[in-house]
Amino acid sequence: YPFRNLPHVCNDACNSELQRGVFYIRTPDARSRAAYRSSELHAIIQRSMRNQRQMLGRMLRGILYEDRQAVEPRAEEEFSALLQNGRNQAKQTLGNRVWREKPLFEAAIHPQRRLKTFTLSDCRRHLESLEKPGLHDFPWPSAQLRENPIYASNEAIRSHSAENAEPAFFWEFYPEGLFYCAVALPELPGKSIDSATLLQLCVITLALNGELFSQMGLGSELLTLIFRLNNTLDLNLNLGGSSGDKQNRCHIHDIHIFISRTAGDLEGGAAANTSAHFFREFCERFNYSLNDSEFSAISKGLENFLQRGMLDS
Template sequence: MAASRPASRAGELHELIQRALRNQRELLGRMIRGILFESQSQAPAGAEKSGGDIWPPEYEESVHYFAQRIGKGVPANAPIIDFAAFPITVGPAVWPLAELRRAALAAMEDTPEMPHDFIGAAEIAASYATNASLRGMDQTRDRFWQLFQNGLLHFRVVLERGIYEEELVSLINGGLNFTALFYSELGLAEETIRMEMNVSNTQDVEMHTARSGPAPHFVCRIPAVKIRQKVSAATLLSARRDCADQFLNELAVRFNAPVQPRSVPNP
């Protein structure tokens, strides 16, 4: 019995050591998994790209392409509006060019009461295809637009007369209405759409309103204005007035004008 006692203790000691090693390995494994999980959840830079906070490269390419083709008769320092929209929750997709044209024409046919200050049916019919988009521009080359196969929409217009509130109301309402119907036609009614409106050449430019006149003058003091919204196409269609007012009031703030309802009723 005495001889077996040391052997039993040696066996118990060996078992304790093995158990301690297993516990250490499990603890180390949990620590490593925790570190990896924390690093993934705290990496917003990469996550932003998949979340739609970064525009696809086609947007800057489109801006550059149209900037090089503004008509010679257009004033050099006239304000320019760039409006873009993109479905941010949809993975990589490619819509046929024929489907883009069909969806665009359907979006116009559904809104005969809307002014054609955004994209008109005649402009869509006269557009031409590139390898990745439908592209259109008017004869004076102060209005441009592209519908890309990845779902990106880009519209550019030069405001030759300057910034007029009534023109902005018509333009933004028509743009949001077209955007909502276009994406609905593509089957994206419930998807989140990111929209951005950039207005350049605004330094010391006045916004002309019905309240303008000798005084007050509503003047922008910065060279460019950027306004963003995220909303589903269905919500945009049902609450277009609210979305339009948000854009218009954000513009008014940049021009140091009073904030108030400016849009037209929802259809």
């Protein structure tokens, strides 16, 4: 018979029907009889061991995640609704031509649960206290980006580039825990984008969010990281160096990549490595495969960029 902790053993005799100290099993034809085959006793032992492993697993999960709130069943739907709202606002701000024709980078970052304790003022305070990288480093370090205002909408803290300014970008952060951004990538001759620009954008976005969520007391939260490149059909990824003249064309309209990392990991140094992983996935869509030495060099270069490439606060 199925059991949770201890196997069932007969503890009393009943004429010739039941025997004390004997394990009874249920047969496929719905009869009960004593377990007398070695395979049957082995199955009882295996079930006991499996039950113990499952109980130990539940205990360990309880210890590891006792301080974490349970994932809300509707969290994914709620974040999807916020994300769609952010995308609609970005499209309105950047314009249809940028949205539909230009190489466009998008990122959406959020925890596994909807946050309920933060106000718009809390979000503004945490955003404005970011240091390395700070908001003036987004989407990449440039002195003229310091002048873009940060303001509150009815639902989020938001900033974007001025009309017709370069680079064209939009970002907002919702108190529920969603960071969203859209950035028009500079287009090079020959319908190309620069890999260094894309890498800097990836690492700044991840490092900024690692610092932000950690500062909000959510360093142990697992974050969903969603990166997109839109309008990529026939777009070339310029890798520079010896590969600069090679055509690395994308043959799909949009690229979607998903990775999960904790905020503490991103703040603690994993932003560079995670950015390199994103970039490797982007390269695959542009039909170029990074080898291990290239991946290591990119990851190391991004670490150096984070340490020395940020603007002074």
